Amino acid sequence: MPNIFNDGTQVDQIIFDDISIASASSKTSDFMVVPALYTGRLEVVFMGGSTDCVLATNPATVDIIYYGKSKGSAIHTWSSYVSISAGTYKKGKILTEFHIPYRKLKEVANGDKVFYVKIKINYTESGSSGNLNAYLVWK
Amino acid sequence: MDNILRDGTQIDQTVFKDLDLNETASPAVSDYIVVPALYTGNLHIEIVAKKECEIHGEEITPPAEAGHTVIMNWSIYTEEDLMLDIPVELTYSKIIAQYPDGEEEITQYEDGALVTPQAIPTEKNIIKLTFYQGDEIVAIFNLDEGKGNVIKSEDENYIIRIVDEEETPVYDIWQWDAKIQLAYEDTIELFPYIDIEYFDREKNSVFKLEKYVNIPIGVYSAGTIMSEFSLPFKFLKNIENGNKCYYVKISLNYVNDTSSGKLNAYLIWR
Numbered sequence: 001m002p003n004i005f006n007d008g009t010q011v012d013q014i015i016f017d018d019i020s021i022a023s024a025s026s027k028t029s030d031f032m033v034v035p036a037l038y039t040g041r042l043e044v045v046f047m048g049g050s051t052d053c054v055l056a057t058n059p060a061t062v063d064i065i066y067y068g069k070s071k072g073s074a075i076h077t078w079s080s081y082v083s084i085s086a087g088t089y090k091k092g093k094i095l096t097e098f099h100i101p102y103r104k105l106k107e108v109a110n111g112d113k114v115f116y117v118k119i120k121i122n123y124t125e126s127g128s129s130g131n132l133n134a135y136l137v138w139k
Numbered sequence: 140m141d142n143i144l145r146d147g148t149q150i151d152q153t154v155f156k157d158l159d160l161n162e163t164a165s166p167a168v169s170d171y172i173v174v175p176a177l178y179t180g181n182l183h184i185e186i187v188a189k190k191e192c193e194i195h196g197e198e199i200t201p202p203a204e205a206g207h208t209v210i211m212n213w214s215i216y217t218e219e220d221l222m223l224d225i226p227v228e229l230t231y232s233k234i235i236a237q238y239p240d241g242e243e244e245i246t247q248y249e250d251g252a253l254v255t256p257q258a259i260p261t262e263k264n265i266i267k268l269t270f271y272q273g274d275e276i277v278a279i280f281n282l283d284e285g286k287g288n289v290i291k292s293e294d295e296n297y298i299i300r301i302v303d304e305e306e307t308p309v310y311d312i313w314q315w316d317a318k319i320q321l322a323y324e325d326t327i328e329l330f331p332y333i334d335i336e337y338f339d340r341e342k343n344s345v346f347k348l349e350k351y352v353n354i355p356i357g358v359y360s361a362g363t364i365m366s367e368f369s370l371p372f373k374f375l376k377n378i379e380n381g382n383k384c385y386y387v388k389i390s391l392n393y394v395n396d397t398s399s400g401k402l403n404a405y406l407i408w409r
Binding site: 007040043045059061078079080081082083085093094096097098099101103104106107139 | 146180181183185330332349350351352353355363364367368369371373374376377409
């Protein structure tokens with residue numbers, strides 16, 4: 001399991017570890033602790049996994065779901081925050097990269113109390129195959 | 140011209156200034172923005188409503204059978220909890236879920252009382268749900284072969300509605316925030332979105348990243364953030380001349396006829 005990219009970037013947390021996208025139409029991460037969220041320096045990178053990642057949906061999308069320490073109801077959900085073009089992504093090729101937005105949270109009730117996030121990728125199961133990785137990176 | 144946001148954030152450059160959503164044809168494209176600091180990863184864009192904004196995206200008609208679809212063979216697999224809206228007339232004391240590799244009781248109680256609605260925590264395919272009252276089976280729902288299943292969206296929740304041969308609803312399974320591609324409505328409104336085009340010093344296009352971020356449809360009061368995102372750069376290493384980007388252009392794609400208000404967009408160094 002890599003904890004450093006080829007360019008030297010340190011991986012903070014593994015979001016998805018070589019997960020197969022051949023089943024289901026979405027994958028949701030575990031709760032990820034993000035005490036550094038409000039620094040604005042947390043970045044998510046999706047990459048092709050051990051087998052070619054084929055995304056059939058154009059576009060696939062990524063949701064970001066914010067939670068407080070209690071892990072109760074979501075404080076905020078940013079649906080379809082980014083899009084990912086359909087296509088074939090070989091091992092290590094970047095599907096998408098984005099910073100976890102946080103400034104919008106100041107306009108949301110309890111938006112200053114986010115402690116966890118979940119990352120969810122949505123796609124069409126039919127025609128999708130292969131594996132992908134996703135990492136949380138501190139920049 | 141604003142050069143500082145209310146929280147003290149310094150603005151590096153203005154991307155859009157007083158962009159009138161109704162009067163500006165889509166896409167609204169910025170001028171060339173000089174981004175020598177692109178490869179630091181510290182450049183961010185923030186789009187803020189200048190006056191109250193209402194923004195909308197393109198409406199499309201879903202393919203195939205708009206309105207509803209019928210799936211004859213299907214199964215459920217999700218990493219989210221499914222919520223089972225159980226018919227009120229069904230009295231039961233226990234629910235057994237059958238998975239491909241076995242079965243498990245999933246009934247949820249709180250202080251000895253049944254929780255309503257029942258959540259089905261699963262990361263497996265559900266084949267069958269069997270409802271018991273004591274030791275007696277009172278209902279069986281086969282989830283791997285529907286008799287005719289309508290997928291419907293209501294109040295932003297997505298519902299898998301199980302119907303009988305007469306299309307009479309039998310029961311619903313629904314999931315918050317699920318993305319089911321086939322919607323009940325005749326049309327679907329797509330999100331407004333942002334493209335980023337990268338250019339070299341000679342202003343030759345290097346790459347256009349289409350539909351990078353989406354902007355939630357809706358009304359934004361003055362001063363509220365409509366979108367915030369960083370300028371991605373890591374992926375450029377796999378693009379020819381991806382290491383030579385010097386300018387970017389930001390394109391805002393939306394439908395101007397149904398949108399209104401004014402917005403600003405800023406480039407921020409952080």
